[in-house]
Amino acid sequence: MRLLLFILSWIILLNACSPGDKKNRKKDVIPREDMVHILEDIHLVNGFFSMSYLRKIYPGTDSLSNYRDVIGKYGYTLDDFNNTIDYYTDHLNDYETIYEEVLKDLKSMQESRYDSEMHGMGMRMKPQGKGGNLWTMKTEWHLPREGVRNKIPFNVEVNGRGIYTLSLRIRIGKNDGSRHPFILAYFCRDDSTKEENRIYWKRKKLKKTGDEYKQYILSKELRDSLVTHLRGYLLDDENTDTLYIKHADIKDIKLDIKPFYTVAADTSSNKK
Numbered sequence: 001m002r003l004l005l006f007i008l009s010w011i012i013l014l015n016a017c018s019p020g021d022k023k024n025r026k027k028d029v030i031p032r033e034d035m036v037h038i039l040e041d042i043h044l045v046n047g048f049f050s051m052s053y054l055r056k057i058y059p060g061t062d063s064l065s066n067y068r069d070v071i072g073k074y075g076y077t078l079d080d081f082n083n084t085i086d087y088y089t090d091h092l093n094d095y096e097t098i099y100e101e102v103l104k105d106l107k108s109m110q111e112s113r114y115d116s117e118m119h120g121m122g123m124r125m126k127p128q129g130k131g132g133n134l135w136t137m138k139t140e141w142h143l144p145r146e147g148v149r150n151k152i153p154f155n156v157e158v159n160g161r162g163i164y165t166l167s168l169r170i171r172i173g174k175n176d177g178s179r180h181p182f183i184l185a186y187f188c189r190d191d192s193t194k195e196e197n198r199i200y201w202k203r204k205k206l207k208k209t210g211d212e213y214k215q216y217i218l219s220k221e222l223r224d225s226l227v228t229h230l231r232g233y234l235l236d237d238e239n240t241d242t243l244y245i246k247h248a249d250i251k252d253i254k255l256d257i258k259p260f261y262t263v264a265a266d267t268s269s270n271k272k
Contacts, residue, residue, distance in 0.1 A: 030084040032098060034074050038081070039102045041070045043242065106242045134159060135255040143235070143246040150246065152234040158187065158227055162259035165219040168234065169252045172208045177244030178237035181206040185232035187222055199224065206235075213251070223260075230255070 030038070045066045071081050088095035134156055143150055158164070172181060183206065187199040201220045235248055 028080075028083045029087045030074075030076055030080055034076070035084060035098055036101050036105070038071055038074055038076075039099065040105055041073070042067060043102070043106060045070060103241050133254050134257060135253050137253075139251065139253045141234070141248075141250040143248045148245050149239075149242060151236050152250070154230075154232060154234060156230045156255060158222060158230055159257050160259055161222050161225060162257045163219060163221050164230065165217065165256045165258075167215070167217045167252070167254050167256070168250055169213045169215050170206060170234075171211065171213045171249045172206055173247035174208055174210045176208055176247040178235070178239060178246055178248075179244075180238045181208075181248075182236050183216065183218060183232070183234055184236040185218065185220075185230060187220070187224070187227040188229050188231055189224075189226050190228055199227065201232075213249075 029035075067081075068078050071078060088098075137154060137156075141150075141152055166183075166185060172178070183204040185201040187201075189197040199220075199222075201218055204216055204218045206216070207214060234250060234253070235246060237246075
């Protein structure tokens with residue numbers, strides 16, 4: 001239903017912007033492949049200019065001129081696009097099929113970018129000594145300024161067996177578009193692409209507290225000596241599309257480890 005409403009809003013908007021004669025003939029329709037790419041680019045442009053600080057950098061831009069530029073890049077005019085939308089007014093099932101392909105491609109782009117970010121973060125990690133804070137990455141994030149739908153991936157090299165505790169403070173706005181946001185964390189061996197090589201922590205559900213920061217603490221024992229990294233997302237969610245914007249702030253991120261050998265040493269000392 002949400003997808004259908006979005007489709008109808010496009011039809012109303014573009015018909016209002018460009019009067020042109022209605023044409024429902026198949027030959028007047030922009031080819032499917034080009035239409036998919038155009039809609040993908042329009043989504044990306046919308047996400048780009050939804051950030052207020054970018055609108056200040058590029059004053060005077062408006063949605064109609066942005067759409068015209070995108071459409072023109074593929075060799076079409078706004079009237080061509082209008083005629084195509086008019087055709088799909090009577091063929092909504094076909095349009096929905098196209099739009100499902102658009103959403104699938106956008107999701108794939110997003111996942112590829114996250115995988116790249118996680119790999120880069122992992123390369124920058126420099127584990128500290130036994131015990132202490134292992135988190136040497138950014139400890140403060142502000143969305144959507146630092147990513148409209150950024151799930152904030154992390155990749156930390158573990159420091160041996162012990163009890164790992166992740167703590168952070170999060171503020172999620174009431175206008176946040178995430179569906180059931182949560183923290184996802186898991187230990188993994190070298191080949192993290194295989195599910196059996198992951199040891200998941202219990203999900204930590206996040207609350208939309210508005211202007212108030214909330215402290216979150218999650219912890220798990222690591223006894224598997226083959227595990228090499230702790231990975232996951234600080235702001236994961238259950239959204240199945242890209243038609244939303246995150247509004248959240250995170251600070252004071254910290255990852256502590258209490259090695260098992262320390263516990264054993266304390267126990268031995270107490271016995272004496």
